[in-house]
Amino acid sequence: MAELKIICEYPDSLKQxxxxxxxxxxxxxxxGIRRTEERIKEFESKYQMSTEEFLRRYENDEIQ
Incomplete structure (x- = not known):
């Protein structure tokens, strides 16, 4: 495990x-996670398809 040691005149300020x-x-x-989840929900609603279903169909070349 890597360790970083910083020596500072004001350690409390540095810590803060x-x-x-x-x-x-x-x-x-x-x-960013919240926005991504919102975009996924919009996609699922728009296309009436869950992400899991989309991935399954995409991986089986059912979606182009």
Whole structure:
């Protein structure tokens, strides 16, 4: 396992900075997942087909 050691004059400030950056990144990823789920639901509704059904039919060359 890799280890990163950072030596800083103000470790509490650095810790807070890193935690906030990670929190923002996590929030961004969650938002991306939410938007993707919305797009999938729209697709399923529009084509009256679940994602599982679409994948099965696509893999069996039933959809072009």
């Amino acid at each position: 900075f890193i935690e906030e950056a990670l929190s923002r990144r996590i929030a961004s990823l969650k938002d």
